Amino acid sequence: MHPPDGPRSPGGLLDGLPEAGRGAGLRPPPAPPAVRPAPGATVRPDARPHRDRTAPDRPAQEGGAPAAEPAARTVVPLRPTAGERAAPHGLEPPAPPTDPATAQPEGPSHPVNAQPAALPPEPEAAEAAGAAPASPAATEEEPVGYDPDEVVAEPAGEPAAEPAAEPAAPHETAPSADPAAHAYSDVEREAVYRAIRERRDVRVGFRPDPVPDDVLVRVLEAAHHAPSVGFSQPWDFVVIHDRGTRARVRELVQRQREAYARALPGARARTFSGLKVEAILDTPLNIVVTVDPTRGGRHTLGRHVQPQTAAYSTALAVENLWLAARAEGLGVGWVSFFSERELARELDLPPHLEIVAYLCVGYVEEFPPEPELSLGGWAQRRPLAWAVHWEQYGRRGLPGEESTSLLEETIAGIGPLNQRAVEEARERQARMTKPAGSLGVLEDVSVQLAGLAGECPAPLPEPAAVAVFAADHGVHAQGVTAWPQEVTTQMVHNFLAGGAVVNAFAAQVGAEVTVVDVGVVDDLPAVPGLLPRKIARGTADMTRGPAMTRLQAEYAIEAGIEVARDLVAAGNRCLLTGDMGIANTTASAALVSAFTGRDAAEVTGRGTGVDDAVYEHKVAVVRAALEANRIDVSDPVGVLAAVGGLEHAALAGFILGAAFLRVPVVLDGVIAGAAALAAVALAPDARLACVAGHRSSEPGHSVALEHLGLRPLVDLDLRLGEGSGALLALPLVQSAARALRDVATFEAAGVTQSD
Numbered sequence: 001m002h003p004p005d006g007p008r009s010p011g012g013l014l015d016g017l018p019e020a021g022r023g024a025g026l027r028p029p030p031a032p033p034a035v036r037p038a039p040g041a042t043v044r045p046d047a048r049p050h051r052d053r054t055a056p057d058r059p060a061q062e063g064g065a066p067a068a069e070p071a072a073r074t075v076v077p078l079r080p081t082a083g084e085r086a087a088p089h090g091l092e093p094p095a096p097p098t099d100p101a102t103a104q105p106e107g108p109s110h111p112v113n114a115q116p117a118a119l120p121p122e123p124e125a126a127e128a129a130g131a132a133p134a135s136p137a138a139t140e141e142e143p144v145g146y147d148p149d150e151v152v153a154e155p156a157g158e159p160a161a162e163p164a165a166e167p168a169a170p171h172e173t174a175p176s177a178d179p180a181a182h183a184y185s186d187v188e189r190e191a192v193y194r195a196i197r198e199r200r201d202v203r204v205g206f207r208p209d210p211v212p213d214d215v216l217v218r219v220l221e222a223a224h225h226a227p228s229v230g231f232s233q234p235w236d237f238v239v240i241h242d243r244g245t246r247a248r249v250r251e252l253v254q255r256q257r258e259a260y261a262r263a264l265p266g267a268r269a270r271t272f273s274g275l276k277v278e279a280i281l282d283t284p285l286n287i288v289v290t291v292d293p294t295r296g297g298r299h300t301l302g303r304h305v306q307p308q309t310a311a312y313s314t315a316l317a318v319e320n321l322w323l324a325a326r327a328e329g330l331g332v333g334w335v336s337f338f339s340e341r342e343l344a345r346e347l348d349l350p351p352h353l354e355i356v357a358y359l360c361v362g363y364v365e366e367f368p369p370e371p372e373l374s375l376g377g378w379a380q381r382r383p384l385a386w387a388v389h390w391e392q393y394g395r396r397g398l399p400g401e402e403s404t405s406l407l408e409e410t411i412a413g414i415g416p417l418n419q420r421a422v423e424e425a426r427e428r429q430a431r432m433t434k435p436a437g438s439l440g441v442l443e444d445v446s447v448q449l450a451g452l453a454g455e456c457p458a459p460l461p462e463p464a465a466v467a468v469f470a471a472d473h474g475v476h477a478q479g480v481t482a483w484p485q486e487v488t489t490q491m492v493h494n495f496l497a498g499g500a501v502v503n504a505f506a507a508q509v510g511a512e513v514t515v516v517d518v519g520v521v522d523d524l525p526a527v528p529g530l531l532p533r534k535i536a537r538g539t540a541d542m543t544r545g546p547a548m549t550r551l552q553a554e555y556a557i558e559a560g561i562e563v564a565r566d567l568v569a570a571g572n573r574c575l576l577t578g579d580m581g582i583a584n585t586t587a588s589a590a591l592v593s594a595f596t597g598r599d600a601a602e603v604t605g606r607g608t609g610v611d612d613a614v615y616e617h618k619v620a621v622v623r624a625a626l627e628a629n630r631i632d633v634s635d636p637v638g639v640l641a642a643v644g645g646l647e648h649a650a651l652a653g654f655i656l657g658a659a660f661l662r663v664p665v666v667l668d669g670v671i672a673g674a675a676a677l678a679a680v681a682l683a684p685d686a687r688l689a690c691v692a693g694h695r696s697s698e699p700g701h702s703v704a705l706e707h708l709g710l711r712p713l714v715d716l717d718l719r720l721g722e723g724s725g726a727l728l729a730l731p732l733v734q735s736a737a738r739a740l741r742d743v744a745t746f747e748a749a750g751v752t753q754s755d
């Protein structure tokens, strides 16, 4: 599946990002957040340390809507901006630090195929960089004996090994000024980090060779030295060689695997069918790791408020076992496709035990350089920078970097198409066995996808995921729709039960449906498939002032960015927009009018279907909302806050997130079009990641598409939303990509070209 110009790296979240795209300037700092909750319960705490918390509250307008005028904002300088950094998420592996004990790696890690940033270099590299080689003492084998006293002081109190280069006993060493005096030698540390880096969940390529008893004891000793809550050591290890037992366990696993496969959307199911999930019979032994949640008696220190810490402790034992196994050259595969009770019965375990892990252990032909699921395209490694927050969740940045908001970082990372890939794609289209231009708009789509991915041909845009952002609208109170507000909640339940149009279309084209609650009035159940990201219980009535506070709009945008990141990290290569929110065509019309300058009457449609009288009223409501708020298109977040919905803001973030990740985003109807106007106002190059799935019959949608310069792929008088139009376009986008990838050239197929 490599492009014709030779092998490439496995392809990370940010691979192919043209450097030109990294330095896009930041917008001027957004105007200050008016830190006030909207009427109704504000669900997210409305403050962050890096945002201005001192902005005085404004008196609420009648109806409780927050005031429009912003107060002064504390601007936190960004040093450097994400765009100025050499590689915000580490396109390069880190340069070897000269002293890994103290030096910070220069550059963050490659998101997929390099060492994590915190991990020092290979031993050779460390030595080449001037690190001291190991003394012979360091390589002498220590007997691995079990000393309970050692472990009582876990984990911080465990005696640190003396640096190998200075073999003096700790009590003889003069107090050192160096706080890292107890660090291991470079070589020892590298060995620790190497085991962590190269540990793999192995499922293929096991050898039948038996595992010698002494090796197995060492590995189990390592597991047994794990930290545990209240030093309860709640684990046990059942070592299984018996082939009959393993064959029966494998049958249980097979059944679960089949049930899981049946629940997968098409594209996922295809990838999954090629994935191995267990090596129960391929390995010479299996180890069942159990937890006894009662071990240690009634008063186990630390467990009484957090009973789950017993299982956590046992998981730590599994990790110790796994790392030790890696050092011994043993592969370990953790099988989780089983019903715990079924397996416990099969293994005749005492009923008070629970199973934490079922491990397949054996020597391997090789350790894959990356997780098998990453190499197989199932999921990708999240960059460390996504996971590190300073002082408060949401303030991101790696140590040594200035923290930045997700929105600022995302905007700064959105760039133009990769021109080399664009030209290669155009040139290839001209050589494909078809008359030039005969695939019409699909040729442009294929070129866009190549430019976006930075490689020609682009990866196929599958698997694909539609995110349906759901929220309610204060403007519903103005009587702009025939449907009661509770239909938003009811439809969310319908989506989750698989009964809506979005589900039917997604099933047809093999896409996954994720519903995101960013602002539904009602409480929603915690169920798989629903992401709870409620920012507020609906917006305020925009005819009386801003629909949201600025901070709520920012939170919603960031929620959308996060959803895009998560879906892409989970292996999706194409995102689709979806929406649900009774009355959201009214907010869409206001946004389209605000961003395009067109009159309310030109951009307001009948939504779910309203009669002439309600339609006239709806136009007047849109106009009133635009008059009640200060509209400044140079401040897109402010516009979203004024007349948008929480789902519009989240969709804008979702589009920005896709553009940042250089993954195509197929837009649905008027709600997505309105959100895309905001996204493109924030980052003009975000448009390059967008494919207009269809043209809805809402007039505001055509206006938005025209303003965005996007040509819709499907035009079928749809006016539903939910993601329906985007899903219908998905096979077209995928076909465009596949044609560029698979169609032979005239030279290759021996077909004569026209003169």
Ligand SMILES: Cc1cc2ncn([C@H]3O[C@H](COP(=O)(O)O)[C@@H](O)[C@H]3O)c2cc1C
Pocket: 480, 481, 482, 483, 487, 491, 579, 580, 581, 582, 583, 584, 585, 586, 606, 607, 608, 609, 720, 721, 722
């Ligand atoms: C049963 C039902 C299912 C829907 N699915 C999408 N929408 C669409 O219609 C709503 C917007 O239209 P308006 O602004 O006229 O209220 C949104 O929820 C949108 O997703 C639906 C609407 C209804 C009633």
Ligand SMILES: O=C(O)c1cccnc1
Pocket: 585, 606, 607, 608, 668, 669, 670, 671, 696, 697, 698, 701, 718, 719, 720, 721, 722
């Ligand atoms: O065209 C749309 O996107 C649309 C129309 C009506 C209701 N919801 C969405």
